[in-house]
Amino acid sequence: MSTPPTPVRELPHKHYLNATYGAGLRSWLLTTDHKRIALLYLASVTVFFFIGGVLATMIRIHLLTPGGALVTPETYNKLFTMHGVAMIFFFLIPSIPAVFGNFLIPLMIGAKDLAFPKINLLSWYIYVIGGCFVLYSFGTGGLDTGWTFYTPLSSVYSNSAVTPAVLGIFINGFSSILTGLNFIVTIHTMRAPGMTWFRLPLFVWAHYATSLVMILGTPVVAITLLLAGLERMFHLGFFNPALGGDPILFQHLFWFYSHPAVYIMILPAMGVISEIIPTFARKPIFGYAFIAGSSIAIAVIGFLVWAHHMFVTGESTYAALTFSFLSYLVAIPSAVKVFNWTSTLYKGSISWDPPMIYALGFIGLFVIGGLTGLFLACLGLDIHIHDTYFVVAHFHYIMVGGAVMGYVGGLHFWWPKITGRLYPRALSRFAAVVLFIGFNLTFFPQFILGYLGMPRRYHTYPPEFQVLNVLSTAGASILALGYLLPMSYLTWSMRYGRVAGQNPWPATGLEWKTDSPPLTENFEVTPVVTWEPYDFKNRPDLGLATGTPLPAPALGDD
Amino acid sequence: MSEHIVSPKIYLAIFTTLMAGTGMTVWAAFQNFGKFNIVIALAIATIKATLVVLYFMHARYSPKRTQLVIVCSVFWLAIMLSLTLADYNTRRHEGRLASATTCYRA
Numbered sequence: 148m149s150t151p152p153t154p155v156r157e158l159p160h161k162h163y164l165n166a167t168y169g170a171g172l173r174s175w176l177l178t179t180d181h182k183r184i185a186l187l188y189l190a191s192v193t194v195f196f197f198i199g200g201v202l203a204t205m206i207r208i209h210l211l212t213p214g215g216a217l218v219t220p221e222t223y224n225k226l227f228t229m230h231g232v233a234m235i236f237f238f239l240i241p242s243i244p245a246v247f248g249n250f251l252i253p254l255m256i257g258a259k260d261l262a263f264p265k266i267n268l269l270s271w272y273i274y275v276i277g278g279c280f281v282l283y284s285f286g287t288g289g290l291d292t293g294w295t296f297y298t299p300l301s302s303v304y305s306n307s308a309v310t311p312a313v314l315g316i317f318i319n320g321f322s323s324i325l326t327g328l329n330f331i332v333t334i335h336t337m338r339a340p341g342m343t344w345f346r347l348p349l350f351v352w353a354h355y356a357t358s359l360v361m362i363l364g365t366p367v368v369a370i371t372l373l374l375a376g377l378e379r380m381f382h383l384g385f386f387n388p389a390l391g392g393d394p395i396l397f398q399h400l401f402w403f404y405s406h407p408a409v410y411i412m413i414l415p416a417m418g419v420i421s422e423i424i425p426t427f428a429r430k431p432i433f434g435y436a437f438i439a440g441s442s443i444a445i446a447v448i449g450f451l452v453w454a455h456h457m458f459v460t461g462e463s464t465y466a467a468l469t470f471s472f473l474s475y476l477v478a479i480p481s482a483v484k485v486f487n488w489t490s491t492l493y494k495g496s497i498s499w500d501p502p503m504i505y506a507l508g509f510i511g512l513f514v515i516g517g518l519t520g521l522f523l524a525c526l527g528l529d530i531h532i533h534d535t536y537f538v539v540a541h542f543h544y545i546m547v548g549g550a551v552m553g554y555v556g557g558l559h560f561w562w563p564k565i566t567g568r569l570y571p572r573a574l575s576r577f578a579a580v581v582l583f584i585g586f587n588l589t590f591f592p593q594f595i596l597g598y599l600g601m602p603r604r605y606h607t608y609p610p611e612f613q614v615l616n617v618l619s620t621a622g623a624s625i626l627a628l629g630y631l632l633p634m635s636y637l638t639w640s641m642r643y644g645r646v647a648g649q650n651p652w653p654a655t656g657l658e659w660k661t662d663s664p665p666l667t668e669n670f671e672v673t674p675v676v677t678w679e680p681y682d683f684k685n686r687p688d689l690g691l692a693t694g695t696p697l698p699a700p701a702l703g704d705d
Numbered sequence: 706m707s708e709h710i711v712s713p714k715i716y717l718a719i720f721t722t723l724m725a726g727t728g729m730t731v732w733a734a735f736q737n738f739g740k741f742n743i744v745i746a747l748a749i750a751t752i753k754a755t756l757v758v759l760y761f762m763h764a765r766y767s768p769k770r771t772q773l774v775i776v777c778s779v780f781w782l783a784i785m786l787s788l789t790l791a792d793y794n795t796r797r798h799e800g801r802l803a804s805a806t807t808c809y810r811a
Contacts, residue, residue: 363781399789450784454792463796466788 156646158567159662166667179264180667185250186565187271191278192242193634198285199233200630202226207589207623213610223606224291225307231294233285236316237278239546240408242554243415244361245274245326248354250565252330254658254665255348257339257674262332263325270325273318280315284308293604295405298386298397302378313376320369323411327361330354339657341676345439348656348680349432352439353418356446360407360414363450368404371397395460402453410449412546413513414442416553417484420506423560424488426654427503428495429691431681434487441480448477458529467526474524481517485510500652501572504579505556512548512586516541519594534604537597540590548586555582555633562637563651567664568644570636578636582629588622653689655681660688709766719760726753 163182167174175183206226209217218226249267253260261267284290288308292301301309334347334355374385375397384390386397425432432438454462454470462470488510497503519541523529532538559579563569592615597603601612608616650659655678661670683691726749733745759765764775 363778367785395792396789399792400785403785403789450781451788454788457792461796463792463794465795466792469788469791 156648158646159664159666161666162567162662162664163667164566164664177268179260179268181249181253181261181264181267182565182665182667184267184271185246188241188245188249188274191271191275192238192246195233195237195278196242198282199230199238200627202230202233204623204627206230207620209606210608210616211620213608213613215606218606220606221291222289224293224604225289227604228290228293228307229285232281232290232312232316234546235294235408235412236319237274237281239412239550240323241274241326242412243419243550243557244330244354244357244411245270245322246554247350247419247557247561248326248330248357248415251561251658252333252351252354253337254564254661254669255351255656256334256337256342257657257670257676258333258337259668259670261329262337263329266325267329270322270329273322273325277315277317277319277322280311280318284310284312284315287311295401296372296375296397297401298375298378298392298394299388302375302385303387303389310376310379313372313379317369317373317376320365323361323365327358327365330358331362334358339674339676342657343676345436346676346678346680347439348418349421349435349438349442350415350418350656353414353421353442356442357411357414357418359443359446360411360449364404364407364411367400368408371400371404395457395462398457398460399454402456403450406453406456407446407449409542409545410445412550413553414445416509416550416557417442419553419557419560420488420509421484422654422656423502423506423556424491425681425683426560426652427498427500427506428492429498429683430491430495431679431683432487433490433493434483435680437483438487441483444480445477448473448480452477452524455524455529458526459533471524471526475521478517478521481513485514485517499576501570501575501579502556502560504576504583505552505559508579508583508586509549509552509556512544512552512583516544516548519544532597534602535597536593536601536603539603540593540597543590543593548590552582552586555579555630558633558637560652560654561658562640563647564658564663564665566641566644567647567662568640569647569651570640570644574636575633578629578632581625581632585622585625585627585629589619589626590622592616592618592622650689653691655683655686655689709763711760711763711766715760719756722756723753726750 163180166180175187178184178187205217206223209215209223209226215223249261252258285308288306290309290312291307292305292309296309296313301313334351338347374383377383378385378387378390378392382390384392386392386394388394421432421438452470452474454466455474458467458471488506519537523532523538523541559570559575596612596615596619599612601608647663649661649663651663653659657674657676658665660674678685683689730746730749733742733749738745758775764772
């Protein structure tokens, strides 16, 4: 069957990118438009992703040989610490909520902006200020405590620049809290007529759950790190036993946030996948209410599992049993999502567009990451694999295989909405496959390394582990290519890509019923929602009705 | 929704209670109640914090939904404290680690 001819499209005359509020840079730095703030975040998180990526590359190069090929042991400690801090606090946590959440939530619920546009801009500035503190720490001696800042190493013994880093993360916490607050108020109060709770896109449900975690958890880690900083600066005894403090208390307080923080990273990615799967399977999502409910369940149960990071700290057996059981419990809502996504695919009309490849990759990698999480929740087995590369592989499968795949998949899915332009189809599909292969080659050998007993955070290893380490480093180079490719063609497409039109896939969400790129006010007229979510059958406007020719393929530059 | 106006009398009464609470805390700090030292100090602090939230932050006059949010966050704090203390209260406190020989024998 030949493809119908592609109509020539033009960008809308007026949109948020060319609306003039003042001159040039000022119109960006003083903007209160949620879409522009999302792009400010996109630029800033990309900077941190790049910094974290360079540090990761250096780690992998160092581990090419058993004795370490690149840096001194002290510098190695700094490399993995700074990699963790940059990636977790300044890339993964803000990535999907602050970029896509900001851009899409008002569009998806039919609102003109978020509830507090100025606070939204403030949250970006707070993020930048926090980020500058951390970069100052990186630049003035670095950081060698591990991203977990365990006391008393961080509060007493470390000679690196801990104080500016904990201050930076403390400050950055407020950015996260404000973003979460803004989302919750917006979702409660600014939904368009007809946009009931159970018509909300699952992306919005996921962000609602994420926002709850952000608001309830972030203050705890911010204060905990501040206390560690105060102990370091003024010798106040919070966590140092010599001053009457308790180091285990730090771990409890730190993980009370930092475990749920994993759900801040993965829940929004799950939201992205829940949008992509029905769009490219051309089917309503299977079990909408269960997916929505499982997001909330993950957010709630996720708060009750933190001490599974502390099984080997001499934690009480009773507490360990409780936390082990609760950790198993969190697998249930996660599995509900996976089963529902795969059921959505069943008998769907699947198209292999780039966002779909990322989404399918996400499901596979998340399943491996999630199941290995159950290994770690098992009390006996955790003693063996605690603090080994098994843990490193597990959380990278969740955070990179899950959260970053979701992020890059979302970038491909909404790029036409954000920029109004399409990117090359074949190249982007190739990049998705490269990313998937590179990722698995990097991190799968680490499961084996960890199981064989290679501890994490060591700058050296016995020679028999070299083959697996070399495989992992080789994978990292492929993975890097998998990131550089999308960076290049997406940048290219901003100027040279084909114009996308309102709804290139086509997808069912409200964000696709306005121009690409949208107006500053998002919609000419406030939309009224009369359809159920992900309903392709009763939506003649999508052009998918039987008998009518499909609209031109979304991507066709090559 | 109009803002509730609180009379200066109530503010003054709360302020006086808070000051009295502070006085009691200082007084209690110089007494030895044994195990109950921390309990008494925290009880006074909790009452003071509750008064601040109810009257100075207007939670008493706020809509039910706002009150629900406050109760939920207190509940969340209770989860954090109770599960953390569940570890502390049941962990072994020998004050020293087992010797290497013990470990090997096991």
